[in-house]
Amino acid sequence: MSFLISSAHAAEPAAGAMDPGIFNILFLVGFGLIFYFFMWRPQAKRAKDHKNLINSLTKGDEVLTAGGIIGKVIKVSDDYVVLEVCEGTQLNFQKAHVAAALPKGTIKSI
Known part of the structure; x- marks a missing residue:
């Protein structure tokens, strides 16, 4: 019976299974994009508009x-x-x- 257990441990992972490291990287990239589009980009636009306002007084x-x-x-x-x-x-x-x-x-x- 022990020969079946060693065969089960040596089995290849199922096709299409995602490596957890890749998932973490994709999560961080996605979070970075969300941060950029919802926080940094609008703030930079407001700062640029304010600078233009001040310079045009x-x-x-x-x-x-x-x-x-x-x-x-x-x-x-x-x-x-x-x-x-x-x-x-x-x-x-x-x-x-x-x-x-x-x-x-x-x-x-x-």
């Missing part, structure tokens, strides 16, 4: 800051922007804190 633009302050751009320097939030009130902000550009006339309509 000009005098007279109406903007919204990250803190929720709406103002009109009075002066633009390398790192800072001066906003007029109401008549005679000017505030300095870092360019990075400008969240969005608003359509012309937004401040008057509020």
Whole structure:
């Protein structure tokens, strides 16, 4: 009887059986692709759009800051922007804190 047991242990694996190492590699590659398409790529696009917004700021633009302050751009320097939030009130902000550009006339309509 023992000769049957040794034959069973020496049998070849079934055809089409996947090696567990390959499965792990495919799982990691799949997870990496999901991470790229759902997390990294959209964040990179938002960062690129924000950089373009900051670089395109000009005098007279109406903007919204990250803190929720709406103002009109009075002066633009390398790192800072001066906003007029109401008549005679000017505030300095870092360019990075400008969240969005608003359509012309937004401040008057509020």
